[in-house]
Amino acid sequence: MYAFEFERPSTVADAAKALGEEDAQALGGGQTLIPTLKQRLAMPSKLVSLSGIAEIKGVCKADDGALCVGGGTTHATVASEAKADYPALAALAGNIGDPAVRNRGTIGGSIANNDPAACYPSAVLASGATVVTNKREIAADDYFQGLFETALDEGEIVTEVRFPVPEKASYQKFEQPASRFALVGVFVAKYADGVRVAVTGASESGVFRWSEAEAALSSNFAPEALDGMAPPADGMISDLHGSADYRAHLVGVIARRAVAAAS
Amino acid sequence: MSQIHVTATINGDETEFLCDPTETLLDVLRDHLDLTGSKEGCGSGDCGACSIILDGRLVCSCLVLAAEAEGRSVETIEGMAEGDKLHPLQEKFIEHAALQCGICTPGILVAAKNLLERNPNPSEEEVRYWLAGNLCRCTGYDKIIRAVMDTAAEMRGAA
Numbered sequence: 169m170y171a172f173e174f175e176r177p178s179t180v181a182d183a184a185k186a187l188g189e190e191d192a193q194a195l196g197g198g199q200t201l202i203p204t205l206k207q208r209l210a211m212p213s214k215l216v217s218l219s220g221i222a223e224i225k226g227v228c229k230a231d232d233g234a235l236c237v238g239g240g241t242t243h244a245t246v247a248s249e250a251k252a253d254y255p256a257l258a259a260l261a262g263n264i265g266d267p268a269v270r271n272r273g274t275i276g277g278s279i280a281n282n283d284p285a286a287c288y289p290s291a292v293l294a295s296g297a298t299v300v301t302n303k304r305e306i307a308a309d310d311y312f313q314g315l316f317e318t319a320l321d322e323g324e325i326v327t328e329v330r331f332p333v334p335e336k337a338s339y340q341k342f343e344q345p346a347s348r349f350a351l352v353g354v355f356v357a358k359y360a361d362g363v364r365v366a367v368t369g370a371s372e373s374g375v376f377r378w379s380e381a382e383a384a385l386s387s388n389f390a391p392e393a394l395d396g397m398a399p400p401a402d403g404m405i406s407d408l409h410g411s412a413d414y415r416a417h418l419v420g421v422i423a424r425r426a427v428a429a430a431s
Numbered sequence: 432m433s434q435i436h437v438t439a440t441i442n443g444d445e446t447e448f449l450c451d452p453t454e455t456l457l458d459v460l461r462d463h464l465d466l467t468g469s470k471e472g473c474g475s476g477d478c479g480a481c482s483i484i485l486d487g488r489l490v491c492s493c494l495v496l497a498a499e500a501e502g503r504s505v506e507t508i509e510g511m512a513e514g515d516k517l518h519p520l521q522e523k524f525i526e527h528a529a530l531q532c533g534i535c536t537p538g539i540l541v542a543a544k545n546l547l548e549r550n551p552n553p554s555e556e557e558v559r560y561w562l563a564g565n566l567c568r569c570t571g572y573d574k575i576i577r578a579v580m581d582t583a584a585e586m587r588g589a590a
Contacts, residue, residue, distance in 0.1 A: 171451075176501070195496075202496070203476060266565075267489050269564065347477075
């Protein structure tokens with residue numbers, strides 16, 4: 169690692185102030201950032217750890233029924249505390265990586281990084297969630313802007329993610345078995361006003377909504393509604409784990425599984 | 432770059448150390464505190480050889496900055512046996528020959544102990560799922576899983 173200074177504030181306001189310094193970088197659970205630093209792929213002047221900020225940790229329910237997850241909440245906490253209110257979200261969190269990753273990694277860190285194969289972005293997008301930061305509220309549809317790209321400004325901190333709870337939902341992923349990242353992951357969420365389908369792991373542009381499947385499922389919420397359907401292979405990731413055609417095919421298969429499993 | 436003063440409880444003892452901001456908890460355990468049971472395998476959180484318990488939670492110490500340990504409780508493999516008396520998991524790993532080269536063993540023991548504290552009666556699937564972050568390139572896992580299952584059964588019997 170290149171040398172950096174370290175600060176561990178206890179409030180969002182102090183963290184925002186520290187992040188105002190040139191080349192300062194927020195540290196969530198560090199499960200991606202620390203390996204990145206070890207590879208010398210980043211050179212922050214200062215790391216601002218968010219782990220000491222109690223106000224951005226935990227899961228609660230808002231008056232309108234939405235599930236609110238603090239940006240600094242670990243995957244393990246979401247897996248246990250979201251179980252009763254949003255079981256599909258809890259199941260997703262409980263299958264990220266391995267126990268050590270789930271005990272450190274945070275939802276805010278995951279969606280701020282926006283890895284194209286991460287699980288959480290699909291839940292945020294399929295749920296039409298609201299990403300709350302220290303400055304504003306951002307709709308999920310505006311938040312994810314491509315590979316590792318988000319609407320966040322420099323130094324902006326994800327303080328909370330608000331998930332409207334669907335009638336039925338499921339996340340299914342086809343794991344890359346070594347990393348347990350999604351080779352393809354599909355989150356299906358059925359709301360009173362329609363179905364939202366978000367796909368991770370597949371596209372070179374990161375997480376995306378599969379609108380054709382949303383239309384089909386909104387009129388008939390059954391796996392058969394997606395029979396023979398797959399998104400175009402253009403723009404899908406092609407690597408040693410799978411070709412673009414293979415990933416496109418998997419999207420259809422995994423989406424049907426998610427609909428079948430939705431509860 | 433000034434060093435950071437950290438106070439943490441390590442295997443029950445209040446411990447103070449100075450570290451650079453860039454040092455991981457694994458670096459401090461091994462290089463400053465001579466607790467070399469935790470191993471550095473990959474250094475990127477994939478292999479689990481550096482597994483420790485931080486405030487009751489299994490983590491990879493190679494992906495935790497040492498400065499983050501301030502005020503927290505750290506348990507390592509060195510705290511597992513009581514003097515000469517091995518933990519039941521350690522006994523069973525010997526009995527089942529659940530290791531060959533041994534480099535993954537401290538991490539697997541720490542992870543398995545944390546599992547049994549949370550779930551004294553895990554299914555084989557639960558054991559495999561829990562140990563997903565601990566890689567062993569020698570045993571093929573079968574003996575490890577059997578040793579953990581056998582320990583769980585024995586500890587339930589003794590309780």
